[in-house]
Amino acid sequence: MGRQYPRKGGVMKRSVDFGHVQVLIDYDTGGVRCLIPTELAPSIAPKASWGSTEHPAGLTVPRNAWSSAAAAALACVLAVKAAGRKETAMRRLIYAIRTAESTTTHPATPEQAERAVLAVRRAAWFSPARTACLEESAAAVILLAFRRRSVVWCHGVAPDPVRLHAWVQTGDGALAAEPASTLLCTPVLMIGDTHD
Template sequence: MERSVDFGHVQVVIDYDTGGVRCLIPTEPAPSTAPKASWGSAEHPAGLLVPRDTWSSTAAAALSGVVAVKAAGRKESAMRRITDAIRAATSTTTHPATPEQAERAVLAVRRAAWCSPARTACLEESAAAVLLLALRRRSIIWCHGVAPDPVRLHAWVQTGDGAPAAEPASTLLYTPVLMIGDTHD
């Protein structure tokens, strides 16, 4: 399944079956000024500070589950396996998560990720937060989006009212391309 976002000066196409990303530039680009570079580490110093949240073995299990799903087959289909796992997890929920529950889940996963030997970035953390909340029958919306200038991808979770959970304000700069959970799937 391919999804795309057209920003005018670039169209970003994401293939959720393979995880591939293409940027299509129009033949006659509009004149623009160069944006300020963003490396994404100013607001969210992941990996630089040890989170002070309480340890959760359930969060560690959810993160391990995501890592196992990602590693279970061919690298080219890892994104599809992760989105399928998120869809399966959200199908078991009965009540929406509160903003506090969502934030606690994300922070618990980030704490567990600190000890993980596997790659843990926004994709793994957000998917694990969905699994963690689904174990408690709580629903959350998983989002995968793109921002332009420079083109960058991000995954996060948000509550039914659209508020991102435990995310910096810069997350609002991302245009959601795929949303799984609640009625957005």
């Protein structure tokens, strides 16, 4: 897990050093910076890419069953993101994830977690707003919390090229409907179970 910096006025920053690049994430503002070590200068620091999943989002309608609860969970996430200033959307989303996780009483099974992610993906296909891994994973947490089931929400970084990804896994580390490339990500922030 990445290095955590102390909070200053509510700000939470984390850092991951891959050797060739250090990635700084400000979870208060959603800002990301990539720093190149001075011995590698004058390299230009890469920009981080948000989203790195390999599922065919937007290309075909997912075949899993429609769920009005999944649509409601996704609508909740989109409302949280839109409810205030864009600069604080990440902070609000993390607070919503933590709040949802705090209401759970039992861990989700890998099958329950996977069904939740797939149901959210199906609902997201019809969403008029941007829905990528961040929104999808947060909605899956909320959907499972409706049923008092807990999972671990993860946000991580893959190093080359630098890309950010959010996903859901069970407490024992089983990925929920994720491609194998997710294992290349270093978790930076984990919410739920005992990781928060």
